[in-house]
Amino acid sequence: MRPVVELSGVDKVFSNGTTAVRGLNLAVQAGEFVSLLGPSGCGKSTVLRMIAGLGGITRGTIGWPQASHDATGQPLPQLGFVFQEPTLMPWATVFDNVYLPLRLKGVSRRDAGPVITGVLAQVGLSGFEKSYPRALSGGMKMRVSIARALATSPSLLLMDEPFAALDEITRLKLNNDVLDVWAERALTVIFVTHSVYESVYLSNRIVVMAAPPGRVVADIRIDAPYPRDEAFRTSALYNDYCRTVSAALADAMSAPPLAA
């Protein structure tokens, strides 16, 4: 099957000379829940941003074999992006924050209404349409951010350490909710994290990265059935996978830097 997105031989060199990513190959299949796992600074965010078309790439190609194309032949991937911070507009209500991507695409407020009601219900925020971000907890803000990413009905959802700043209990809850959304909408998810446990719980595939420069050092399939729940979290299978992935991550961290 053709992948949703395919990175081949991708390099990213920032203008200050930092090589953030070198020779990266990664093909993500439709319906996969892929975690990018690696230590801080190994280029995970850079990879995600390049996939989203933010900041450009220095060498290599990013292909969208399944995407429709616009008049000029540019691929039109349907993307949603969730940042580490909720990144909401503080002056706008929850409704207007979620409406933003649709408004930018020229959808009228009235047409957007049912869609927004739907995504807010899906993230458990029905009834908060008129609230301002300031009045919400950290977890609720993150839910708004996820609802906004879902508003355009993307097929690929990119998430950059979305729950790293949340408390453990909220994070576990949101992990389950993301899995629900992924299953219900038949999404493809690329999820950046530095937590072994989170990546094993969520993903059916973990891509381990190392630096410098940022590169893929392991690609591990997690063959555990969905839906996953607390029983999975305490199972021997989960523990085995955590051990395997931890070992891969430890290898990655002790890997010698690549010569220039």
Place this chain on the structure above:
Amino acid sequence: MSAAERPEDREERLNRIFRVLRFVLPLAIGAVLLFAWEYVVRAKDIPPYILPGPVLIWKTLINDWTSLYPSLVNTLRLTVSALAVAIVGGVVLAVLFAQSKLIELSLFPYAVILQVTPIVAVAPLILIYVDDTSIALLVCAWIVAFFPILSNTTLGLNSADHNLVNLFQLYGATRWQTLRFLRLPAAMPYFLGGLRIAGGLALIGAVVAEFAAGAGGTASGLAYRILEAGYRLNIPRMFAALILISLAGIVIFAFFTLVTHLALRRWHESAMKREN
């Protein structure tokens, strides 16, 4: 024996007391000072052309109201027009700066030069070169008021959250959409901060320009009343005009403080009601 006060009740009670004190304390100090002033003037028999007492100044204000009031209106009209032009000019220029680094690089130094040159020194020249005195006065007041709006709005337009800028880019937002839905709202608190300063500066600019213009010009403002009263050694009237200028400044500041609060109270930290 009364029940022990709960900490939150105690805090609430203190808050209430402070709310009252905020008004009572300055008023009390003002009253004491005025009283002492009047007392000294009377006890030492100081003549009004040296130092008039508050009572005499108040009487002058009432008696001369027919000539002071039109001057107050003139000065306020000048202040408001200068501020209006400063708002339009400052915001438009700030938006241009935000759209094009090239424009910002070429024009910003001149905005700074306008700002740092003392208006008292430039006003006489402007009065010479601009034929219409009322326009010359407007230009002077505008120069003083315009910079805080320009610099604050420019800062605000560039202070939009970097990730939000990325998000707009991701969804293919046009420049206009990014300006309308992201940069302008993000700049709002900065703009309003600039506006509060500019309001006071517009008044200062107006008064300075009127001083520089002296008796010239058909419409004479409060500064002219002060000059005129000075020539005639009518000190109570100088004080009366001065008080009107101060009051105008206070009202302008209070007005924009209220506007800021109303515009930002729903979302901005500076205007939120704190409950903890």
